């Protein structure tokens with residue numbers, strides 16, 4: 001049963017590392033939520049995050065009880081004041097933690113990728129079906145103001161059916177180290193980490209078609225480029241460059257029912273310029289969401305380019321996280337369904353898994 005009280009929704013966050021800070025800051029700014037507890041297997045880290053949240057609440061004039069710290073998600077779930085949970089742990093624990101959250105009747109905002117394997121993702125979908133709680137997947141780019149504006153145009157039919165999409169996220173030295181670089185724990189490298197954001201975004205704008213066939217490739221020629229110190233990078237809370245077992249480049253062509261095609265390339269390490277791109281090509285119009293929102297169409301036998309005047313035409317992380325958290329609070333309350341449901345998380349895991357399988361076998365995989 002969705003929490004029906006008018007009191008702010010009690011929030012627990014499992015995993016107190018780098019991404020947790022974004023969740024916690026956004027919950028702190030949502031008047032309909034209150035942070036109750038943080039859990040981390042590293043209790044000192046959970047305690048530091050909890051203290052940070054308590055101080056932030058006071059700063060925002062939302063002083064309440066001190067935020068509690070636990071050493072495991074099971075202890076956090078035993079806290080009756082926790083009504084909904086963000087799962088911000090490393091990828092290998094998303095499924096087991098989310099299943100426990102759902103089994104307790106609570107809703108779960110599960111960071112991306114929803115899971116490492118199809119079986120783990122299916123376990124989350126099954127647990128949601130048997131629970132009163134709901135799942136939202138952490139596809140934060142869907143909530144960025146530029147994506148929300150484009151969705152309005154796309155839903156109004158301005159693009160028509162999208163039959164081709166190109167998604168690119170090429171980093172020069174972007175391996176976050178630690179568990180991200182351990183394939184057993186993360187499930188893979190840039191493909192399952194950042195690639196899943198771009199795949200998901202393109203797929204969402206294509207109308208979430210069923211994938212039919214995947215041809216993928218990966219490469220690990222450069223390693224993690226841990227020697228590069230002149231560029232900042234996203235780092236795991238347990239940053240360590242001494243080990244690396246993930247690919248540093250991946251790409252794919254995905255074919256969908258109805259004939260639409262998606263082209264993806266993504267890297268952690270590459271000799272070349274960083275590139276971010278998301279382009280959609282439809283029968284009535286086209287759009288670039290990244291690097292800057294632009295629409296393309298035809299008017300009076302002339303090709304035109306439309307530049308929306310918005311606060312930010314590129315991914316804007318602060319409002320994107322705020323929108324994502326606000327959307328989860330509404331979904332957990334049962335006020336509206338999330339725009340990023342578990343079924344979408346499962347579909348992305350299926351596609352990512354097929355890309356890795358295709359790369360390993362050197363052949364196209366049929367889904």
Ligand SMILES: NC(=O)c1ccc[n+]([C@@H]2O[C@H](COP(=O)([O-])OP(=O)(O)OC[C@H]3O[C@@H](n4cnc5c(N)ncnc54)[C@H](O)[C@@H]3O)[C@@H](O)[C@H]2O)c1
Pocket residue numbers: 014015016017018019020039040041042045071072073088089090091093097111112113138139140178179193235236237238
């Ligand atoms: N949405 C985004 O743009 C985005 C960006 C970065 C990371 N992420 C995702 O967020 C998740 C966490 O990434 P991060 O960068 O914060 O990693 P991190 O290494 O900084 O933090 C992970 C934390 O989880 C804790 N932890 C591990 N297993 C646990 C368990 N069973 N119970 C409780 N705590 C546990 C670790 O001790 C660590 O503090 C990953 O799934 C990652 O893919 C999403």
